Amino acid sequence: MANSHPRNESTNRSQFIKKYFGNVLHKSFLDFGGNRGNILHFHPDIDKSKYTCVDVCQRSLELGKKEFKLGNWIHYDRYNYAYNIKGKHDESLPIVSKHDLTFAYSVISHTTIEEMIDILKWMKDATKEKIVVSYLDIDLLPLREYFYNQRMKKYGWCTNFIDINTENINYAYLLDEDEFIVNGTDLKFPEGEGLFVTFYKREYLLKKLEENGIKARIDISPTHVPFIIVDV
Numbered sequence: 001m002a003n004s005h006p007r008n009e010s011t012n013r014s015q016f017i018k019k020y021f022g023n024v025l026h027k028s029f030l031d032f033g034g035n036r037g038n039i040l041h042f043h044p045d046i047d048k049s050k051y052t053c054v055d056v057c058q059r060s061l062e063l064g065k066k067e068f069k070l071g072n073w074i075h076y077d078r079y080n081y082a083y084n085i086k087g088k089h090d091e092s093l094p095i096v097s098k099h100d101l102t103f104a105y106s107v108i109s110h111t112t113i114e115e116m117i118d119i120l121k122w123m124k125d126a127t128k129e130k131i132v133v134s135y136l137d138i139d140l141l142p143l144r145e146y147f148y149n150q151r152m153k154k155y156g157w158c159t160n161f162i163d164i165n166t167e168n169i170n171y172a173y174l175l176d177e178d179e180f181i182v183n184g185t186d187l188k189f190p191e192g193e194g195l196f197v198t199f200y201k202r203e204y205l206l207k208k209l210e211e212n213g214i215k216a217r218i219d220i221s222p223t224h225v226p227f228i229i230v231d232v
């Protein structure tokens, strides 16, 4: 799992860059969890010399650096059950210069809620204009169905988190072995590496961010991907 992210139409984020950032020419661009810089391949308007990728996966960064020499590739050696099991649990977020735009696609869908808040606070300090971060919304059934179907394919069975009542769920973690942990209690990562997906309740997410000094709004893309948007 801790490998380079595939490059195909399903990992092409160009439509979101266009929709949320508009013209990115000459802008400095921080791609948090950007893996090997697929975004530079799909959206060539991003100025490579003003591009920074921060990721927990060293191997992906090496591939990115090899392909896009002008970019700035920063390893954030933080433990992640899905992407960096050898990382440190108490690693601080790296010091980066301020960038005009910050983007994170499918990254806080693999962190704990506490990490997610630290990341968004850090992004606010690291960004001059706009932050756009995708997340998984517990109330969007197609997203839950997607992961349910993946688990069914992989294991032949899956905990039922499709028919659940999401009313009292603020956030939930889906772990390998099909554990579905609601509201964070009892989260304990198994040995080794595995799947780790986080779903958030929209209202709770906004409330938590506001409590931490971040005024955000949410937009759902026409392809049903929910985004947190912060105008800095």
Ligand SMILES: C[S@@+](CC[C@H](N)C(=O)[O-])C[C@H]1O[C@@H](n2cnc3c(N)ncnc32)[C@H](O)[C@@H]1O
Residues within 6 Å of the ligand: 005, 011, 013, 032, 033, 034, 035, 036, 038, 054, 055, 056, 057, 060, 076, 078, 080, 083, 104, 105, 106, 107, 110, 111, 115
């Ligand atoms: C599903 S991939 C998405 C890659 C890329 N953003 C894209 O849209 O194709 C998740 C990426 O987030 C990185 N990642 C996961 N947790 C992270 C964290 N806490 N800090 C930085 N990167 C993280 C992973 O190493 C991986 O490259």
